[in-house]
Amino acid sequence: MDFSFTDEQSMLRDTVASYLSDNYSFDARRAALKAEPGWRPEVWKAFADELGILGAAFSEEQGGLGGGPTENMIVMEECGKALVVEPYLGTVVIGGGFLKHGKPAGADDLIGKIVAGEVIIGFAYGEPQARYTWQDLKTTAKKDGAGYVLNGHKAVVIGAPYATHLIVTARTGGSQREANGVSVFIVDRNAKGVTTRDYPTVDGFRASEVYFENVSVPAEALIGSEGAALPLVEKVIDEAIAATCAEACGVLTRLHEGTLDYTKQRKQFGQPISQFQVLQHRMVDMFIQVEQSVSMTYMAHIKLGESDVERAKAISAAKVQIGKACKFVGQNAIQLHGGMGMTDEMAIGHYFKRATMIEGAFGSTDHHLARYEGLSLGKAA
Amino acid sequence: MNLDFSPEDVAFREEARSFIAENYPQILRDKAARNEDLTKEDYLSWHRILAKKGWSVPSWPKEFGGCDWTPTQKYIWSEEQARADTIGILPFGVAMLAPVVYTFGTPEQKAKFLPDIRDGNIWWCQGYSEPGAGSDLASLKTKAERVTGDDGKEYYIVNGQKTWTTLGQHADWGFFLVRTDPDSKPQAGISFLLIDMKSPGIEVRRITTLEGGHEVNDVFLDNVKVPVENRIFHENQGWTCAKALLAHERSGIAGVARSKRGLERVREIASTEQSDMGGPLLADPFFKRKVAELEIDLTALEFTELRTLAGESSGKGPGPESSILKIKGTEIQQRLNELALEAVGHYGAPYMRDLGHNHGVGPVYADGLAGDYFNGRKTSIYGGSNEIQRNIIAKMVLGLG
Numbered sequence: 001m002d003f004s005f006t007d008e009q010s011m012l013r014d015t016v017a018s019y020l021s022d023n024y025s026f027d028a029r030r031a032a033l034k035a036e037p038g039w040r041p042e043v044w045k046a047f048a049d050e051l052g053i054l055g056a057a058f059s060e061e062q063g064g065l066g067g068g069p070t071e072n073m074i075v076m077e078e079c080g081k082a083l084v085v086e087p088y089l090g091t092v093v094i095g096g097g098f099l100k101h102g103k104p105a106g107a108d109d110l111i112g113k114i115v116a117g118e119v120i121i122g123f124a125y126g127e128p129q130a131r132y133t134w135q136d137l138k139t140t141a142k143k144d145g146a147g148y149v150l151n152g153h154k155a156v157v158i159g160a161p162y163a164t165h166l167i168v169t170a171r172t173g174g175s176q177r178e179a180n181g182v183s184v185f186i187v188d189r190n191a192k193g194v195t196t197r198d199y200p201t202v203d204g205f206r207a208s209e210v211y212f213e214n215v216s217v218p219a220e221a222l223i224g225s226e227g228a229a230l231p232l233v234e235k236v237i238d239e240a241i242a243a244t245c246a247e248a249c250g251v252l253t254r255l256h257e258g259t260l261d262y263t264k265q266r267k268q269f270g271q272p273i274s275q276f277q278v279l280q281h282r283m284v285d286m287f288i289q290v291e292q293s294v295s296m297t298y299m300a301h302i303k304l305g306e307s308d309v310e311r312a313k314a315i316s317a318a319k320v321q322i323g324k325a326c327k328f329v330g331q332n333a334i335q336l337h338g339g340m341g342m343t344d345e346m347a348i349g350h351y352f353k354r355a356t357m358i359e360g361a362f363g364s365t366d367h368h369l370a371r372y373e374g375l376s377l378g379k380a381a
Numbered sequence: 382m383n384l385d386f387s388p389e390d391v392a393f394r395e396e397a398r399s400f401i402a403e404n405y406p407q408i409l410r411d412k413a414a415r416n417e418d419l420t421k422e423d424y425l426s427w428h429r430i431l432a433k434k435g436w437s438v439p440s441w442p443k444e445f446g447g448c449d450w451t452p453t454q455k456y457i458w459s460e461e462q463a464r465a466d467t468i469g470i471l472p473f474g475v476a477m478l479a480p481v482v483y484t485f486g487t488p489e490q491k492a493k494f495l496p497d498i499r500d501g502n503i504w505w506c507q508g509y510s511e512p513g514a515g516s517d518l519a520s521l522k523t524k525a526e527r528v529t530g531d532d533g534k535e536y537y538i539v540n541g542q543k544t545w546t547t548l549g550q551h552a553d554w555g556f557f558l559v560r561t562d563p564d565s566k567p568q569a570g571i572s573f574l575l576i577d578m579k580s581p582g583i584e585v586r587r588i589t590t591l592e593g594g595h596e597v598n599d600v601f602l603d604n605v606k607v608p609v610e611n612r613i614f615h616e617n618q619g620w621t622c623a624k625a626l627l628a629h630e631r632s633g634i635a636g637v638a639r640s641k642r643g644l645e646r647v648r649e650i651a652s653t654e655q656s657d658m659g660g661p662l663l664a665d666p667f668f669k670r671k672v673a674e675l676e677i678d679l680t681a682l683e684f685t686e687l688r689t690l691a692g693e694s695s696g697k698g699p700g701p702e703s704s705i706l707k708i709k710g711t712e713i714q715q716r717l718n719e720l721a722l723e724a725v726g727h728y729g730a731p732y733m734r735d736l737g738h739n740h741g742v743g744p745v746y747a748d749g750l751a752g753d754y755f756n757g758r759k760t761s762i763y764g765g766s767n768e769i770q771r772n773i774i775a776k777m778v779l780g781l782g
């Protein structure tokens with residue numbers, strides 16, 4: 001048993017942390033979010049060139065540095081601490097995940113471009129009616145000669161306004177909610193027939209409603225096997241959840257630390273409010289939630305390589321813990337800041353907003369409890 | 382013990398219902414449908430319509446314009462307003478300041494201020510909290526020194542900073558707690574002043590809340606000259622007024638009728654949204670159970686409030702028990718916000734405020750729910766935080782230290 005990190009991994013963490021602490025202050029972030037394009041391409045460029053971290057989770061054969069999920073975990077946790085909005089999750093974790101596991105033609109070329117910071121990917125999987133059922137798809141891909149033609153509407157695609165590519169789930173067969181018939185495509189964001197309606201999200205990202213209208217893609221756009229890609233989708237989304245749990249650990253750490261710091265310096269009734277036992281216990285409970293979340297995030301990453309069922313159980317268990325922690329720690333961080341917690345000016349509220357959105361990301365706490373129950377205790381009759 | 386409405390109550394309910402249906406401004410409905418921010422005139426328009434009907438201040442003593450309604454009638458009135466999704470009348474003048482004025486004010490003060498509060502002619506804000514004085518309100522530092530003006534009249538010169546002043550950007554007047562005796566014990570040296578917000582030396586600065594709204598402000602007071610006759614009650618005894626006011630502030634905060642309506646809205650959303658099992662979200666056993674639990678919690682609060690109201694009508698004012706209503710009322714409102722946001726899944730994320738609320742992304746009912754959830758965290762912080770309310774119950778009700 002070993003929970004320690006290699007020297008390379010510790011270095012990766014230090015590199016990301018020190019870059020973000022120098023270049024990703026709360027004020028700089030805020031200014032960037034308020035302006036167009038709502039993210040900082042120069043940060044992404046620095047991730048690629050100066051830090052060279054975009055290849056950390058790819059194998060050496062694929063032009064990476066030989067790491068995997070643990071590297072993603074480290075980067076995402078640091079991103080969580082600074083509330084990074086640049087598209088590491090969509091591009092490296094999800095885009096990279098599909099390319100690694102689906103091995104489409106041209107994967108190595110695309111991975112090379114991801115590592116170089118030239119390709120940015122948005123994951124277009126959700127649909128307005130679908131909630132958290134990934135195979136609930138109205139988007140269709142019809143065979144057309146050697147290629148396919150896509151039609152449909154994807155909801156709240158994070159990073160889509162500035163992505164170079166979209167990875168799209170679509171139906172090549174089967175009925176709307178059937179497991180069979182799910183396929184995955186990589187589509188040029190500027191392909192003819194792709195339109196978007198762009199907007200900011202409450203936690204500072206940019207996203208789009210994405211509409212596909214008779215979008216022609218070549219046969220090589222298919223990732224994984226036609227009509228049988230649901231297991232691949234689930235695997236990659238599970239990896240994305242693990243990475244999001246890691247991000248959440250960063251967010252939760254900041255919420256907790258920020259609250260400790262604030263209550264130690266805020267005085268009411270002639271004493272620091274951290275002296276009130278009821279607040280001490282609250283902060284202890286927050287601390288316990290943070291620790292449990294870190295533990296479950298490690299567990300989830302360790303089990304990513306196991307069988308589909310074991311992996312899914314581990315991921316859903318982790319997401320349940322993270323979801324509960326995001327709610328409890330987030331709400332209490334605001335509460336213990338009093339009025340100050342309600343202001344846009346203080347960072348704490350922005351961590352709370354991100355924590356809240358993580359609760360629902362890739363499935364709510366209820367969704368993952370139900371998934372875990374089904375896998376661990378058998379499906380309800 | 383019974384809950385039956387008398388024939389008079391039923392008739393009153395009909396009257397209230399049709400009055401709202403016939404008189405509630407359409408523009409307020411339209412703006413609510415578009416999730417648009419209200420202007421000052423919007424807020425006041427409904428107040429003024431009610432004032433014409435004689436219903437803007439039902440809880441006041443009859444002589445100042447109150448309605449002498451029975452607790453049942455008050456209950457019916459709040460139910461009907463919630464049922465019709467009307468905006469609330471702002472509490473600052475009507476519910477917070479007025480009881481202080483009619484309890485502690487001079488006849489001149491009553492005559493000068495109460496009619497305008499009743500009729501919605503003047504917008505009031507509450508200037509209590511300071512950067513250093515939140516939960517520990519009595520530690521407030523804004524200072525008022527008494528001077529004789531060139532005109533031979535007595536004035537206070539007020540200096541300091543207030544904060545979290547709700548809708549102070551619209552305020553014509555504010556009621557302020559200020560320190561008139563720096564040397565006595567904290568509670569003993571405070572006075573209650575009414576200040577014209579247009580007085581020279583007042584500056585109101587926006588504080589943006591985490592969902593992006595402009596609801597609270599900093600108020601800076603720099604040598605603001607306030608006539609002594611604008612002081613309510615005795616000098617250095619403002620704390621007595623403040624305490625009375627805080628109890629009123631708390632009892633209004635339960636919001637049972639509004640929460641019932643909120644629960645209906647959650648049910649509506651969850652009957653439209655699809656669950657992961659197919660079929661409506663409201664049929665999902667997890668979600669359904671949470672709605673049921675909340676409904677039960679709300680029923681308990683409703684009956685607790687009714688018991689409190691009955692007690693009030695038998696002559697007791699709102700006492701420390703009203704802290705129960707504040708705690709449970711706000712917890713339930715916050716839980717409603719949680720469930721609504723959870724129900725809409727992905728469409729909680731789009732942020733439309735800056736784009737105009739009719740941006741047309743996702744279902745209309747999802748618009749602003751995340752903002753409501755974030756903003757709703759305030760309710761367990763203001764009006765005496767829920768921790769402070771628990772301290773009050775521990776001390777005053779349970780006698781624990």
Ligand SMILES: Cc1cc2nc3c(=O)[nH]c(=O)nc-3n(C[C@H](O)[C@H](O)[C@H](O)COP(=O)(O)OP(=O)(O)OC[C@H]3O[C@@H](n4cnc5c(N)ncnc54)[C@H](O)[C@@H]3O)c2cc1C
Pocket residue numbers: 266268269273276278279335336337338339340342506507508509510512514515516517544545546547548596597759762763764765766767768769772
């Ligand atoms: C949206 C909003 C609108 C407001 N509107 C107005 C207004 O119009 N006018 C006005 O005057 N004020 C207003 N307030 C101010 C409000 O009354 C204060 O925020 C409140 O009194 C808490 O004070 P504080 O923010 O300084 O928090 P603090 O007092 O610093 O409290 C921070 C935390 O410590 C806890 N705490 C403090 N003391 C104790 C204790 N003894 N035991 C246990 N826990 C404790 C609190 O519960 C809280 O969780 C508003 C506040 C908000 C958020």
